Amino acid sequence: MPTGRVRWFDAAKGYGFIASEKGEDVFLPAAALPAGTTTLRKNAKVEYAVIAGRRGPQAMDVKLIASGPSMVKANRPKPDDMAAICEDLIKMLDSAGNTLRRHHYPAPAESRKLATLLRAVADNFDVQD
Structure with missing residues (x-):
């Protein structure tokens, strides 16, 4: 599974983006977050599966590896x-x-x-x- 860091995530909008280790942006919908998680902090390290979305790569089955700094x-x-x-x-x-x-x-x-x-x-x- 690829890993990356959360570029930004807006809980009100219900989506954000992950910067993959390869340097590409991956769309992050709120539905891909782990159960019980409503938001992710900027720079949080995540592991995720990638599917082909309508507008490019999309993250699914996101797992939090390390929280971003406070x-x-x-x-x-x-x-x-x-x-x-x-x-x-x-x-x-x-x-x-x-x-x-x-x-x-x-x-x-x-x-x-x-x-x-x-x-x-x-x-x-x-x-x-």
Whole structure:
């Protein structure tokens, strides 16, 4: 069975392409993915069977050999830095909680800053392996 790397895959569109080791593009329909798999990461190494499709080679019976690298995981802060960020976040949340206890929401600018920070911290914790 040939092997290659996923060039890109869009779950919403239901297809993508594999760059084979021979250098050719192979169409990758969502139906060819392993059971329970809905998407593949860019540069994931796959093994697949090839059939002749209407517009060229098409992958079938795809098997994931190695997942592509996670850019989020590679770029997230060191644990010591993340600990300091969490401590600062706790202080901000405590301040917001005190404001809410006084029956008021924080000022819009402060609320936006807190929401942005919460999303960024959550993204650093939510790494898909």
